[in-house]
Amino acid sequence: MTSNSTLTSIMSTHKHRLISTLLASLLGLASLQSAAFDLKGALKDAVEKEIGQKTDSQTSPTEAASSTDSAKANSSTASSEPAFNWKNPSTAEEISLGREIAGNLLGAAPLVKDAALQKYVNSVGRWVASQSERPELPWRFGVIESEDLNAFAAPGGYIMLTKGLYRKLQNEAQLAGVLGHEIAHVVKKHQLKVLQKQQLLSMGAGLLSDKYAKDNALISKAIGSGAEISARSLDKSAEYEADRLGLSYATRAGYEPYGLAEVLQTLGQSSSNDASVALLFKTHPHPDERLTALSDSVGTQLDKITSGKTLENRFYVLK
Amino acid sequence: MKHYLKHALILSSLVPLLYAGMSVAAEKGSALKNDSLRSEPFADAKVTGSFARGENLEIIKKQGAWLQVKSAKGSGWVRLLSVKRGTASTSNQAAGVLAVASGRAGTGQVVSTTGVRGLSEQELKAAKFNEEEVKTLESYTLSADKGRAFAKAGNLNSIAFKNLKEAKGGTQ
Numbered sequence: 001m002t003s004n005s006t007l008t009s010i011m012s013t014h015k016h017r018l019i020s021t022l023l024a025s026l027l028g029l030a031s032l033q034s035a036a037f038d039l040k041g042a043l044k045d046a047v048e049k050e051i052g053q054k055t056d057s058q059t060s061p062t063e064a065a066s067s068t069d070s071a072k073a074n075s076s077t078a079s080s081e082p083a084f085n086w087k088n089p090s091t092a093e094e095i096s097l098g099r100e101i102a103g104n105l106l107g108a109a110p111l112v113k114d115a116a117l118q119k120y121v122n123s124v125g126r127w128v129a130s131q132s133e134r135p136e137l138p139w140r141f142g143v144i145e146s147e148d149l150n151a152f153a154a155p156g157g158y159i160m161l162t163k164g165l166y167r168k169l170q171n172e173a174q175l176a177g178v179l180g181h182e183i184a185h186v187v188k189k190h191q192l193k194v195l196q197k198q199q200l201l202s203m204g205a206g207l208l209s210d211k212y213a214k215d216n217a218l219i220s221k222a223i224g225s226g227a228e229i230s231a232r233s234l235d236k237s238a239e240y241e242a243d244r245l246g247l248s249y250a251t252r253a254g255y256e257p258y259g260l261a262e263v264l265q266t267l268g269q270s271s272s273n274d275a276s277v278a279l280l281f282k283t284h285p286h287p288d289e290r291l292t293a294l295s296d297s298v299g300t301q302l303d304k305i306t307s308g309k310t311l312e313n314r315f316y317v318l319k
Numbered sequence: 320m321k322h323y324l325k326h327a328l329i330l331s332s333l334v335p336l337l338y339a340g341m342s343v344a345a346e347k348g349s350a351l352k353n354d355s356l357r358s359e360p361f362a363d364a365k366v367t368g369s370f371a372r373g374e375n376l377e378i379i380k381k382q383g384a385w386l387q388v389k390s391a392k393g394s395g396w397v398r399l400l401s402v403k404r405g406t407a408s409t410s411n412q413a414a415g416v417l418a419v420a421s422g423r424a425g426t427g428q429v430v431s432t433t434g435v436r437g438l439s440e441q442e443l444k445a446a447k448f449n450e451e452e453v454k455t456l457e458s459y460t461l462s463a464d465k466g467r468a469f470a471k472a473g474n475l476n477s478i479a480f481k482n483l484k485e486a487k488g489g490t491q
Contacts, residue, residue, distance in 0.1 A: 046349035080320070103453040108446035111455055117366060122459045126466030135463060142456045158456070237485075244483035258399055260383055265404045279439065288403055292351045294399035296486035301360040302384060303398075305480070311473050 019258055024184065055264045065294075085286045086199045093137070094192055095156030102140075102158035102193075109144040116141055120316040124172060125159060125179045131252040134187045134243075141179065149267065153182040155192040163318065164276055168266050171312035176253060177260025180246030190238040239284050247294065256308035264291050329431045348388065350376045356395025360385035368393030375404060 084093055111118060116224040118141075125141035134146070137157035144160050149160035149168060159182045169175050185191060243260060267289035270277045356368040360382050370376065370390040377389040385396045461469075470477070 103448040104446045106452035107449040108443050118459045122461050123469040126461040127470045132462050140460045248482045251480045269405050297483045
C-alpha cells in the first residue's frame with residue numbers, strides 16, 4: 001500500500017463517519033433521546049475508529065498523528081474546501097453542508113419523478129421563504145419517494161417532504177404551512193447549531209489537538225448527562241419555534257393561517273404505532289402538544305385575518 | 320367523451336363524500352384549552368357557554384377559522400385552534416369515525432418504537448450521497464421574482480403580520 005492510497009482510505013473513512021454523524025443529527029434534531037444517543041454513539045464510534053485507524057496505518061508519534069488527523073477531519077468536512085469553519089460557518093459553508101445532507105437523504109429516497117409537482121412545490125416554497133428573515137438563500141424544495149409522513153430541512157435552504165405527507169395535504173395553504181415550518185428551521189439554523197455543537201464536541205473528544213484537550217474536563221461533562229438535557233430542551237423548543245414561525249410566514253404570504261394546524265390535526269390522528277409516522281413522532285413532540293403550544297401563542301392574533309387563501313383549486317394533485 | 324367520464328367520476332366520488340360529511344357531523348373532538356363558546360363565528364359575538372381543557376366536544380361544522388361545537392354545557396362557535404379533532408386520550412373507547420379509520424389506538428402516549436419503519440434511521444444512516452439527484456433538486460430552484468409571479472397568479476397578497484412569540488409561561 002502506497003502512502004497515497006493510505007491517505008485516501010483515511011480520508012474516505014473520515015468522510016463516511018462525518019456523513020453518518022450528520023445524518024444521525026439530521027434525524028435527531030428534534031428528539032432529545034435520539035439526539036443524545038446519536039451523539040454519544042457517534043462520539044464513541046469516532047474515538048474507536050480513530051484509535052483503530054492509528055494502529056493500522058500510522059507509526060508516527062501520537063501527537064503528530066493526532067494533529068494531522070485533526071486537520072484531515074477538518075478538511076474532509078467541507079469536501080473540496082481547505083477547512084470548514086465550524087465555529088462560525090459562512091453561508092457558502094452552510095449551503096455546502098446542507099447539500100451533503102440533502103444528497104444523502106436523496107440517496108435513501110429519490111425525488112418523485114414528476115417535474116410539474118416539483119415545480120409547484122418550489123413555487124409555493126419560494127414565495128413563503130421570501131416572507132422569512134433569509135429571503136436571499138437559494139431555496140430548494142423537493143418531494144421524495146417515501147410513503148412515510150415526514151419533512152426534512154438541511155442547512156442552507158434544502159427542504160424535502162415525503163410523498164406520503166404530500167398526499168395528506170388538501171390545499172396550498174397546508175403545503176405552505178408545512179414548508180414554512182421547515183423554512184423556519186433553516187432560518188433559525190436549528191440543524192446547523194446541533195451539527196456545530198456535535199462537531200466541536202467530537203473534535204475535542206477525540207483529543208485531536210492541544211487546543212481542545214485543554215477543555216477536556218468540560219467536554220466529558222457535556223457528553224455525559226449534560227448534553228442530553230441541553231439537547232432535549234433545545235430540540236423541543238426548536239420544533240415549537242418552527243411551528244410559530246412557519247405559521248407566521250404562511251400568513252404573511254397571504255395564505256389562510258391555519259394550514260399548518262390542520263396538518264397537525266391530521267397527524268395527531270395517526271397512531272403512534274403506525275410505521276409511517278414512527279420517525280416523525282420520535283423526533284417531534286406529539287402533534288397534540290404542538291397544537292396546544294401553537295394555540296397558546298396565537299391567542300386572538302389571527303382573529304382579524306380573514307383574507308387568507310387556501311387555493312385548493314390550484315393545488316397540485318399527485319398522479 | 321373523456322371529459323364526460325371525468326365529470327361522472329368526480330360526481331360519483333362526491334356523493335359518498337357528501338354523505339361522509341353528514342356522518343362526520345358527529346365527529347368527536349376535545350378541548351385543547353379553556354375557552355368560551357360564542358353565538359356566531361366572530362371574536363366579539365355573544366358568549367353562550369364555555370368548556371374546559373380536555374373536555375370532549377362534538378364538532379358540528381367548520382367555517383373558516385372557527386368550529387361549531389357542542390359541549391356538555393351548550394353549543395356555539397370556537398376558534399379552530401382551541402379544539403383537537405379526535406377524542407381526548409383518556410376516552411378512546413368513544414373514538415370518532417375518523418380516529419377509528421386511521422387506526423388510532425392505545426393511550427395516545429408517544430413511545431419511541433424500534434420496529435420496522437419506512438424511512439428508517441438505519442436506512443438514512445446507510446444512504447449514499449446521490450449527486451445526480453441533488454443536481455435535479457437544485458435545478459428546480461426559483462428566483463424570488465418567480466415566486467412573486469406565482470403568488471400574483473393565485474391572487475395571494477402578502478400582509479403585515481409579526482412573527483408569533485412563545486406564549487407567556489412556556490409552551491405547556
